[in-house]
Amino acid sequence: MSFENPFTPSFGEIPVHVAGREQVIAPIVRAFESTRRRPELTTLISGARGTGKTTLLTLLARKAESLGWIPVSATALPGMLEDLEIGTRRAARHLLPEEPSSHVTGVSVAPLGGISLERSDRELTNWRYRMADILDVLASAETGLLITIDEIDPTLDEMIQLAAVYRHFVREGRKVALLMAGLPHNVSSLMSNKTVSFLRRAQSVRLGPVGPYDVRNALLSTVLEGGREIDQDALDLAAQETGGFPFLIQLVGYRAWDIRPDEPTISLSDVEHGVELALAEMEERIFEATFRDLSEGDLRFLSAMLEDEGDSKMEDLVRRMDRSSSQVAQYRRRLIEAGVIGARRRGVVGFDLPHFREFLEARI
Ligand SMILES: Nc1ncnc2c1ncn2[C@@H]1O[C@H](COP(=O)(O)OP(=O)(O)OP(=O)(O)O)[C@@H](O)[C@H]1O
Ligand SMILES: [Mg+2]
The missing domain is CATH 1.10.8 (Helicase, Ruva Protein; domain 3)
Structure with missing residues (x-):
């Protein structure tokens, strides 16, 4: 007899047992349950590749759904806003009135004699107000909308638009939540965008190694x-x-x-x-x-670390690299963001990405 393998080594697949992460999940779930608005309803999750960002978003969307929220998810790609609107309509179909049906607005005399169909009501509104209409209906059923965005891309205009509209919704006292996940450098560059500065006040969590x-x-x-x-x-x-x-x-x-x-x-x-x-x-x-993502300076920093058996002292690295301590500090920050290294005691760093040291030793 052969036993079915219960492990889930595919990206984005929810594991049978989620290791750790309780301190991230619990407060967000509490916010879903609460009748009053809690800051955890707007959370930014950052972490290196393979640390479980997508898994967490999926898991939290399921929890929200089981608590009566309507979850809708998208990846930060062009077309994201439309995706979210369609996704919301589908997920909330049971609550929404029939969509206004398309009707013929004109018959063209084009060569093929096509009939152009147009939804006249579309012209008078935009994404924000279409979503607001849906939220009105959800509100009357005491249902909230959870939007999850994976793979945050700070260069995508629609990200900024979404954040701005979401902020209006929050101000209007609507029951909405926004969870976003991405690589650390993308999350921090989104947060430093002036138009969405309110995101800096959102809860932000960093996924590191599990204990x-x-x-x-x-x-x-x-x-x-x-x-x-x-x-x-x-x-x-x-x-x-x-x-x-x-x-x-x-x-x-x-x-x-x-x-x-x-x-x-x-x-x-x-x-x-x-x-x-x-x-x-x-x-x-x-x-x-x-x-591939490492710069020359990053590599120099890591090579300097390889000279130590275990963790490295910053002062030793500065000496070995022959760079100013502020430059070295910048490499340190970049590498921590990339999830490659982590801070230990004061002035000490070590490898966080398991077995990457051995990989580098073979490479350099
Ligand atoms: N807390 C956890 N405990 C055990 N396994 C987990 C946990 N979180 C994620 N995994 C597993 O780790 C793998 C990677 O998870 P996931 O795809 O969510 O990572 P990610 O951070 O989204 O990566 P990427 O940045 O490449 O998109 C998956 O196989 C998933 O099943
Ligand atoms: Mg992912």
Whole structure:
């Protein structure tokens, strides 16, 4: 008998057990439940690739829905606003009156004799007021609208328009929520846009590594859920090798499971093999892209870090790099934003992206 693999190493797929993130999820859910407006209803989530941003948005949309909200989601791409409007109409179909039907406004004498259909009411309104009309209907059913935007793109005009309209809705006292997620540099550059300066007052959360205790729990619960068991030393190794990186939790679990899927228990050697496969994939899907995004200065900074066995002192890095300390501090900030390194004690940094050090050592 073969056991069905319960791990979810695909992007955006909600895992069977979400490791950690409780301190992000709980306050937002409380805000969905509350009868009064809470600031968590406007939240910006940032995190490096594979830290679970899309997963969180999906999960929170489901929670909202179960609490009676209408969720609508879009990716920050051209056409996003129309997407949101259509999505809202569909999701709220049961509450909305029949859409005004299209009617013939003119018969053209074009060569093919086409009939042009036009919705005359469209001309008198715009996105903001069409959405406001929908919100009026939702309000009469005491329903709120949750908008989630993934892959924030600060250069997209529609992002700015959405934020501005949303702000009007909040001011008008409407029941609306906006959760947005993106890579850290995109989130911070959106927040520094003057037209949407109110976003700076929104709640902002940064997804870092998940703690070791939560990783262990999630791995174990997922294995048990799938109907198998895992040896203690195997679980320890698996948890450790993930470094708390959400994508690796799924990938290591998935590969280790598939080594001998007919056996009732996952062994240490299954995990050892699984980790090897997982890291090869991690390299392809995360490290290569991360590496491509590094500037020359970033690389110089990381090379200087490789000289240390463990964490690095900033003062040592400044000396090794032969750059001003303010320049070095800038590289530090960029690399923290990219999720590659993290701050430790004061003046000390270390690698946050698990196994990236080994990858770099091979590369440089
Ligand atoms: N808290 C978590 N616990 C366990 N696994 C998780 C968790 N969050 C996400 N995952 C898993 O990690 C992988 C990556 O998640 P997700 O696609 O949400 O990341 P992302 O931050 O949106 O990445 P990207 O920036 O590339 O879009 C998925 O396989 C998902 O199942
Ligand atoms: Mg994503």
